[in-house]
Amino acid sequence: MKILHMADTHLGFSAYRKLTEDGMNKREIDIYNSFKQCIDYAVKSKPDLILHAGDLFDSVRPTNRAITVALEQIIRLSKKKIPFIVISGNHETPKLRETGNIFKIFEHLDHVYPIYNNKYETIPFEIGSKKILIHAVPHCQTKEGFLDNLKKVKPDSSVDFNVFMAHGAVTGIKEFKMNEFNELFIPTKALSKDFDYIALGHYHNYTEIVENAFYSGSPERLTFAEVEGKKGCIEIEPGSKTRYKFIEIDTRPMIDAAPINCSNLNIEEITRNIREIIQKIEPHNKIFRITLENIPSHIYRGIDFNQIRKLCSGAVHFEIKSDVIKEGELRVSENYKIESIASEFENFLRNRDITEKEVLLKLGLEYIQKIESKDEGR
Ligand SMILES: [Mn+2]
Structure with missing residues (x-):
């Protein structure tokens, strides 16, 4: 028996400004291609089950194009009678129930099992002489609801194989x-050893969490945090000694060059360093980033970035990240990371000396949630 585990496809995601000849965002098309490659592999290798552990779509209201790609590919599986079990992740799950879940369209397809109702569901299969039970927990609207559902997940000792799938960040290990x-x-304790396999989604880098639990990672890179590591899906052959194989697909090269420490360099030296890196990378059709560390602001202002950009015109994306040191000041990173509005707000309050902090926090988070839910109506 063979199972294919994939996750975090993020159909509809787009990035950077490069367009295809047809005027479509290149990264959006890259994402579609990565999904297609995984489905190509499935059609060829004919697994008995395919598990998609959440974030098939990048948003609650995917574009017509993203929906079309999803249907085209999933129908290929349906025609081959390969069961496709897909749980809703945090990206496609609406914050308000009345918005309705896009996964409902999959209810009309044979051999497709969308799980998106904020609750733990099981799906039994019989493959050859073996009984296999899929335990699926989709993204839930509340943290409490999600934890309650996880607590209910129990392997069934009367079947041959128990497989658990969920979408979220495993805590407690790293x-x-x-x-x-x-x-x-x-919580780590939800990852019971009694499952034959645990298919996780959310974290985008392929990772073995414990011996029976894996993040397959996303089939394409969405940010520079995913530069390292391979992309694709996992093939599992459950048994007394379960076998795992990572199926790597072809993705667009994304490179994060080793940082240049600029503290003792002049403008010419820095520019020469940058040029050398660009030459080595060969920018055509690639995505890459160069980091300038400890660069004094007067030197930073003197660099001819236009000239550098010209060298990279064939790249799909090129950026310079810099740690600029302002004279007489502490170092300020240009690429200061902004977290979600909610956590920024929490951090802001935490550092303030206010008596009614808890009340303010609760009210503020409610307002933020309300506004973010409204965004879904766009
Ligand atoms: Mn996610």
Whole structure:
């Protein structure tokens, strides 16, 4: 028996400004291609089940194009009678129930099992002489609801294989957070050894969490945080000794060059360094970033960035990240990371000396949630 585990496809995601000849965002098309490659592999290798552990779509209201791509590819599986089990992740789950979940369109397809009702569901299969039970927990509207559902998940000893799937950040081992407003946390204790396999989604880098639990990662890179590591899906052959194989797909090169320490360099030296890196990378059709560390602001202002950009005109994306030191000041990073509005607000309050902090926090978070829910109506 073979199972294919994938997650975090993020259909509809787009980035940077480069367009295809047809005027479509290149990164959006890259994402579609990465999904197509995984489905190509599935159609060829004919697994008995495919699990998609959340964030198939990048948003609650995907574009017509993203929906079309999803249907085209999933129908290929449906025609081959390969069961496709897909749980809703934090990106596609609406904050308000009345918005309705896009996954409802999949209810009309044979062999497709969308799980999106804020609750734990099980789906039984019989493959050959083996009984397999899928335990699926989709993204839930509240943290409490999600934890309650996780507590209910129990392997069934009467079947041959128990497989659990969920979407969220595993806590307690290392950071698997994506720093997103509505992300949910999976306590380590939910990852029971009694499952034959645990298919996780949310964290975008392929990772073995414990011996039976994996993040497949996303099939394409969405940010520079995903530069390292391979992209694709996991093939699992459950048994007394379960076998795992990572199926790597072809993705657009994304490079984060080793930083240049500028503290003792002049403008010419820095420019020469940058040029050398660009030459080595060969920018055509690639995505890359160069980091300038400890660069005094007067030197930074003197660099001819237009000339550098010209060298990179064939790249799909090129950026310079810099740690600029302002004279007489502390170092300020140009790419200061902004977290979700909710966590920024929490941090802001935490550092203030106010008596009614808790009340303000509760009210503020409610307002933020309200506004973010309204955004779904766009
Ligand atoms: Mn996610």
